[in-house]
Amino acid sequence: MEKSNGLRVMLFPLPLQGCINPTIQLAKILHSRGFSITVIYTRFNAPKASSHPLFTFLEIQDGLSETETKTHDVTLLLTLLNRSCETPFRDCLTKLLQSADAETGEEKEKISCLIDDSGWIFTQPIAQSLNLPRLVLNTYKVSFFRNHFVLPQLRREMYLSLQDDSEQDDPVQEFPPLRKKDLLQILDKETEVLDSYSKMILETTKASSGIIFMSCEELDQDSLIQAREDFQVPIFAIGPSHSYFPGSSSSLFKVDETCIPWLDKQEDKSVIYVSFGSVNTINEAEFMEIAWGLRNSNQPFLWVVRLSSVVHGTEWIEAIPKKFIEMLHEKGKIVNWCPQEDVLKHRAIGGFLTHNGWNSTVESICASVPMICLPFQWDQLLNARFVSDIWMVGMHLEGRIEKNVIEGAIRRLLLGTEGEAIRERMELLKVNVGRSLKPKGSAYRSLQHLIDYISSFNL
CATH class of the missing domain: 3.40.50.2000 (Glycogen Phosphorylase B;)
Structure with a gap:
């Protein structure tokens, strides 16, 4: 001070x-x-x-x-x-x-x-x-x-x-x-x-x-x-x-710090990070579609699933069969909450499947992490359009929570030439925002x- x-x-x-x-x-x-x-x-x-x-x-x-x-x-x-x-x-x-x-x-x-x-x-x-x-x-x-x-x-x-x-x-x-x-x-x-x-x-x-x-x-x-x-x-x-003041967020949720050591073991730009913010909810069917999309992409993933974020279930992911969760953890990691700024800046993160809240969108830009847009409500819908249509630094799922769509978007972003072009545009946007x-x-x-x-x- x-x-x-x-x-x-x-x-x-x-x-x-x-x-x-x-x-x-x-x-x-x-x-x-x-x-x-x-x-x-x-x-x-x-x-x-x-x-x-x-x-x-x-x-x-x-x-x-x-x-x-x-x-x-x-x-x-x-x-x-x-x-x-x-x-x-x-x-x-x-x-x-x-x-x-x-x-x-x-x-x-x-x-x-x-x-x-x-x-x-x-x-x-x-x-x-x-x-x-x-x-x-x-x-x-x-x-x-x-x-x-x-x-x-x-x-x-x-x-x-x-x-x-x-x-x-x-x-x-x-x-x-x-x-x-x-x-x-x-x-x-x-x-x-x-x-x-x-x-x-x-x-x-x-x-x-x-x-x-x-x-x-x-x-x-x-x-x-x-x-x-x-x-x-x-x-x-x-x-x-x-x-x-990087890393100075004031989380209302208990942060799972084990995700950073887990990321340390992953290859550069190989992990898809998934978080839909502090308010949005999904139902069990949507949870399963996302889960299969992540698993079938064959890419490592870090997925934030808040307590009570899956509606019509019991508590958190306890409603999901244990064998299925074990299968997910073979390729990825599921946590209640994580230090998002630190995660996005980690060398292993290659993309962000996001609801496009403004804070998350800007944090992703500043970390030069391209996005897969799945907005749920209100201003998220506009932010997602800027990401996909104006700045062209991400892909839009157009509301389709389907395993094949999610799998395809992850593969295109992390492994395809389309993803390479998006990453180049994102790096330019990051530099411009950083210059400000x-x-x-x-x-x-x-x-x-x-x-x-x-x-x-x-x-």
Whole structure:
């Protein structure tokens, strides 16, 4: 950490793995630049405070029942959290500001601003009432965030026409580079509750003091130009946050460290890494198709299967016959969770079968690992299109969870000439993104502007 600048930043992550990681990474970045850090968090999916002894952690009640914490409906979960956390958060923030005002002497610190996730829709009016600047941390790709606000209109105007099977592969002009089948999948699963929620996100983001994106010009140039016009607030695209402090993820799951020694025994670029994130689920039939696809590819694989990620089963993979699991382990390794950044950077990894969450997509790019895209929902569908259709650094399964399709994609990626071309393009993309983080690079400059901006709140 640089010498303390006497300023404290408050951070408030959404309690989802894909939101906690970038928030803690941003906290580390700001702390390294002299800011003191306070993280306000919910009891549900609480980050591990002991892993970050230099930060102050404050817990607030989230009001969730045990049943509600187990829901797979993310929209419902976020709606419940926004309803129940407002009063506890207001009380916590008010006390912090009062305590800061009461401090005397040379050690007095000023609270500079609040940085929280765009999914918290009650924090903007609270911060405004307390005269505290609020910056929005956004964990989506810029192009998804700015375009997803058109979804309610598309639901009203296009939903029926999208169901024409002959047009499923046609592009969606209002939401590039999505295809109509992608958009139908998004609109099919989401509800009017989400439309109302998105409207509030738009309004509170426009009223904020600025937006922070974990992206860069090299990944989102056109969208950043458009976003600055749309929101009319300062925007900071500071690049892949994990690149500043590699291996500093804040996992909510117990990590199986045995996967690294296992990878050490494998040949270079021979292993297919498989993970579908912290939220997505598959059923038993899909599990078996993926398992056979991996086994039949005859390539070593490292497969993350979270507890409860296989629905309609018993617990984890205990429902699968032991002989079948033993057969899988002859060629691969199955773990509950793993240190993904370390895995992707390992010399043995040759490809990533992924759900294309933004964090996973960017981590794969930074490690120069080509992808096989199997998006499940929401922004994953757009990220996958960028990977396969725009940057051309991966292959798209087009939703086909079939053993022959998966086997074929793995073989083409790891053993074929198509895979060689993809790896070359991925290496170029990695270099360009890496350049943005170096002095004079776009993300480097944007981060410096962010530091100056936060510091200016107390001048």
